[in-house]
Each structure stands twice: as structure tokens, then as C-alpha cells.
Amino acid sequence: MQITTKCQLDRSPTQQRNEDCLFVYCLSFYQLITHCYKLLLINFWYQFYFIHCKCLSMYVILK
Incomplete structure (x- = not known):
């Protein structure tokens, strides 16, 4: 849960850090991992990986 809080509160302006x-x-x-890592293997879906994980992570946090 520490990682969750850190990522949720970390509003770093640096895109890479985010x-x-x-x-x-x-x-x-x-x-x-099972869903996003598969997307990460495909270079074309690299950005989609982070966007999708962000949506999923927010869903987990809100839920």
C-alpha cells in the first residue's frame, strides 16, 4: 500500500518519473501484470501500457 500512496500523491511534473x-x-x-506486461512486450503499445495501467490503478484506488 506504500507504493499506492506514493504513486497517488506523487505529482511530479516530469513525465518520465510519473x-x-x-x-x-x-x-x-x-x-x-498479466494484462499490462503483455502489452509492454509489444513496442507499439508501450505508451498504451502506461495509460491503461494508470486507468486500472485508479480504478483499484477508487474501488
Whole structure:
């Protein structure tokens, strides 16, 4: 839950830092790993990986 709080509260203006946070956050949840990691393997879906993980992570936080 520490990672969740860190990523949720971290409002870093740096895009790269935000993506790194989301990456670590998503790896913390097995449900997100199975889905997002497959997308990560495809280079074309690299950006979609972070966007999708962000939506899923927000869903988990709100739920």
C-alpha cells in the first residue's frame, strides 16, 4: 500500500518519473501484470501500457 500512496500523491511534473511510478505500481498487482506486461512486450503499445495501467490503478484506488 506504500507504493499506492506514493504513486497517488506523487505529482511530479516530469513525465518520465510519473511513468516509472506507474510502472512500479502496476508491477505490484498481479492482475495488472498479466494484462499490462503483455502489452509492454509489444513496442507499439508501450505508451498504451502506461495509460491503461494508470486507468486500472485508479480504478483499484477508487474501488
